Amino acid sequence: MLEINNLKCRIGDTEILRGLSLTVNAGEVHAIMGPNGSGKSTLALVIAGHEDYVVTGGDVTYNGKNLLDLDPEERAREGIFLGFQYPVEIPGVSNASLLKAAVNAKRKHQGLGEVDAFEFLKLAREKMAALNMDPKFLNRGVNEGFSGGEKKRNEILQMAMLEPSLAILDETDSGLDIDALKVVAKGINALRAPDRAIVLVTHYQRLLDYVEPDFVHVLSEGRIVRSGDKTLALELEDKGYDWVREAASA
Amino acid sequence: MKRPSLSMAGLRDAVRSMPDDSLTAIREAALANLDEHGLPTVRDEDWKYTDLSPAIDISNRWFAAGATSTSTDSLAASIEALTSSIDANWLVIANGIIDTSHYEETAGVDIGRFSDNAAPFVLDRPLADLNAALLHDGLRIRIHAATDKPIGILVVDETCEAAVVTQVSIEIEIAPGCDAQIIEYHSSTGNNDHYSNSVVALQISKAATANYVRIQNRRIGHVQTGRISITMDTDSKLAMASFDLGGGLIRNDVDIDLSHPGADANFNGLYLAGDGQHIDNHTRVDHRVGPATSSQEYRGILNGRSRCVWNGKAIVHAGADGSDAKQANHNLLLSDKAEIDAKPELEIYADEVKCSHGTTIGQLDDAALFYLRSRGLDRQQATHILTRAFAADLVSRTPIPQALETITALVDARLAELIQDGMS
Numbered sequence: 001m002l003e004i005n006n007l008k009c010r011i012g013d014t015e016i017l018r019g020l021s022l023t024v025n026a027g028e029v030h031a032i033m034g035p036n037g038s039g040k041s042t043l044a045l046v047i048a049g050h051e052d053y054v055v056t057g058g059d060v061t062y063n064g065k066n067l068l069d070l071d072p073e074e075r076a077r078e079g080i081f082l083g084f085q086y087p088v089e090i091p092g093v094s095n096a097s098l099l100k101a102a103v104n105a106k107r108k109h110q111g112l113g114e115v116d117a118f119e120f121l122k123l124a125r126e127k128m129a130a131l132n133m134d135p136k137f138l139n140r141g142v143n144e145g146f147s148g149g150e151k152k153r154n155e156i157l158q159m160a161m162l163e164p165s166l167a168i169l170d171e172t173d174s175g176l177d178i179d180a181l182k183v184v185a186k187g188i189n190a191l192r193a194p195d196r197a198i199v200l201v202t203h204y205q206r207l208l209d210y211v212e213p214d215f216v217h218v219l220s221e222g223r224i225v226r227s228g229d230k231t232l233a234l235e236l237e238d239k240g241y242d243w244v245r246e247a248a249s250a
Numbered sequence: 251m252k253r254p255s256l257s258m259a260g261l262r263d264a265v266r267s268m269p270d271d272s273l274t275a276i277r278e279a280a281l282a283n284l285d286e287h288g289l290p291t292v293r294d295e296d297w298k299y300t301d302l303s304p305a306i307d308i309s310n311r312w313f314a315a316g317a318t319s320t321s322t323d324s325l326a327a328s329i330e331a332l333t334s335s336i337d338a339n340w341l342v343i344a345n346g347i348i349d350t351s352h353y354e355e356t357a358g359v360d361i362g363r364f365s366d367n368a369a370p371f372v373l374d375r376p377l378a379d380l381n382a383a384l385l386h387d388g389l390r391i392r393i394h395a396a397t398d399k400p401i402g403i404l405v406v407d408e409t410c411e412a413a414v415v416t417q418v419s420i421e422i423e424i425a426p427g428c429d430a431q432i433i434e435y436h437s438s439t440g441n442n443d444h445y446s447n448s449v450v451a452l453q454i455s456k457a458a459t460a461n462y463v464r465i466q467n468r469r470i471g472h473v474q475t476g477r478i479s480i481t482m483d484t485d486s487k488l489a490m491a492s493f494d495l496g497g498g499l500i501r502n503d504v505d506i507d508l509s510h511p512g513a514d515a516n517f518n519g520l521y522l523a524g525d526g527q528h529i530d531n532h533t534r535v536d537h538r539v540g541p542a543t544s545s546q547e548y549r550g551i552l553n554g555r556s557r558c559v560w561n562g563k564a565i566v567h568a569g570a571d572g573s574d575a576k577q578a579n580h581n582l583l584l585s586d587k588a589e590i591d592a593k594p595e596l597e598i599y600a601d602e603v604k605c606s607h608g609t610t611i612g613q614l615d616d617a618a619l620f621y622l623r624s625r626g627l628d629r630q631q632a633t634h635i636l637t638r639a640f641a642a643d644l645v646s647r648t649p650i651p652q653a654l655e656t657i658t659a660l661v662d663a664r665l666a667e668l669i670q671d672g673m674s
């Protein structure tokens with residue numbers, strides 16, 4: 001589904017990704033771990049199409065298409081979803097209107113008509129109930145004044161409404177209380193399907209207890225320096241990143 | 251390029267071709283005044299950013315062509331469409347001529363004309379002189395009881411000749427204790443050049459409230475200058491919202507005189523400008539006694555090669571202790587060719603006053619734009635949503651509920667157009 005080959009990118013004069021390769025197939029769950037500043041969010045943003053990052057080498061193929069040729073909105077409509085590490089507050093734009101516009105943009109791309117207002121509301125309420133979200137959040141400005149955990153839950157709500165083929169969740173577990181973590185994990189698991197893939201960026205084993213990954217990767221200094229199965233995460237928890245870095249440079 | 255000056259000979263001919271009636275003496279007095287003082291130029295501090303040349307050029311061409319204006323059936327159709335867009339009791343001024351046929355007599359409201367009682371009025375501003383010199387007749391409205399429907403004043407022009415000039419003058423008095431709702435709606439059609447000049451005097455009596463909405467949605471390219479002078483008596487209230495959506499060269503002056511304690515003036519404005527538009531809002535509040543409050547917030551969204559001006563002057567005169575003057579002006583520039591001159595001017599000669607001002611000039615938030623695009627909205631849609639949110643804050647403060655839906659739709663449509671033009 002997603003094939004990243006020797007990807008290099010920079011922002012300003014700083015090179016951040018330095019030859020990163022990763023293959024994600026349909027049906028798989030990947031976890032990406034790594035020290036602060038290693039380039040995890042950068043990778044997520046480059047896949048989503050953030051224009052501040054300049055790709056200087058390598059290629060990214062998504063469902064056979066050159067992903068780097070597509071605008072961010074085209075990538076979204078093709079089924080890529082990024083759950084932001086720091087979701088943006090957009091005062092004055094209601095959550096409901098964003099969700100509706102997003103759902104309709106995707107439907108239009110698929111050649112479908114606009115979603116019926118009643119159906120939309122019903123679906124949104126259902127998804128919110130599953131995430132223990134008060135329906136009042138629909139009428140609030142997007143992330144406006146939301147607590148850290150509420151913002152993350154809101155990202156999962158958007159994901160649930162958009163049903164992406166490839167979801168990249170950047171530290172969606174950070175800042176969640178224990179109950180919220182379970183709820184969010186349930187939301188992520190609900191999306192698991194043979195034709196979908198999920199990439200979790202996380203610092204903690206906690207989330208991986210609930211959403212079991214097929215692969216775990218360690219990103220360090222702009223490269224994937226180690227990959228393994230879910231036991232790698234446990235090992236990391238135990239030994240820290242220095243262990244991987246040493247192994248990588250050895 | 252040499253700036254044209256108003257042809258006084260042309261103006262004189264135009265004035266003298268008007269019917270000899272009870273306003274003739276006033277027209278002559280205004281003509282003489284204008285002859286002496288002339289129209290403002292960019293050398294005048296208040297007109298530094300706004301060059302009236304297009305208005306003068308249109309006027310001169312109109313004079314030269316005989317100073318006539320005609321209309322077609324489409325004017326009637328415009329009136330029909332516009333008056334049915336907001337549920338109000340409409341007085342119409344079409345091509346400068348008062349038309350009360352759409353108005354339903356209402357208890358508590360007296361409608362008259364300047365010609366009924368042609369008392370000479372104060373002429374001390376050049377554009378008011380130009381207005382008085384060429385005025386067919388003015389509208390006098392006295393509201394002494396609250397009405398179910400807002401009183402609407404539709405100023406609509408259709409240009410059939412190559413260049414047309416129209417004058418509008420309105421005096422509104424709100425009786426003591428009365429709560430009034432007034433909508434002033436300017437619109438124009440026709441491919442030719444047009445210049446409209448309006449003068450409104452609003453008098454809010456003791457403990458009265460004026461809810462006032464002003465919509466300017468002229469054809470892009472048409473010229474308008476308009477002044478509203480507001481006097482407020484003890485404990486009176488003003489809640490005003492202005493929307494400038496169309497037009498080419500637009501200059502608005504809002505003058506508020508606070509000479510009585512307890513007055514509370516709240517006035518806000520939204521201006522949307524695209525390629526070729528020039529929208530200038532000059533406001534002035536004179537705090538002559540305290541306590542009294544004034545607060546204004548203007549917001550602008552500019553795209554393409556457009557230019558806007560916001561100049562907010564608040565003068566707290568000596569002795570006006572307890573005055574509270576707030577000003578805010580926020581601008582969103584969607585294009586690097588757009589230009590805004592934002593100038594708060596506070597002059598304070600009293601002690602014990604509270605004054606504040608804040609102006610911002612910014613671009614769309616890139617992070618928000620990317621966030622929306624990452625959800626599948628294209629740049630145009632994302633821009634529309636973000637600008638709409640920026641405007642919505644002011645739109646929602648429209649003090650007349652009956653006008654809200656139409657204003658929301660007009661703002662939305664104009665934003666869509668602006669953004670579309672900026673993208674191509």
Ligand SMILES: Nc1ncnc2c1ncn2[C@@H]1O[C@H](COP(=O)(O)OP(=O)(O)OP(=O)(O)O)[C@@H](O)[C@H]1O
Nearest residue numbers: 011012014016035036037038039040041042043085
């Ligand atoms: N706009 C920018 N300008 C300069 N440097 C940047 C910019 N954005 C990111 N960087 C740098 O790129 C590096 C990678 O950042 P990134 O956000 O991808 O790290 P991360 O792995 O997600 O870290 P964390 O675990 O803390 O979220 C960091 O050193 C960061 O400072």
Ligand SMILES: [Mg+2]
Nearest residue numbers: 040041042085
């Ligand atoms: Mg990060």
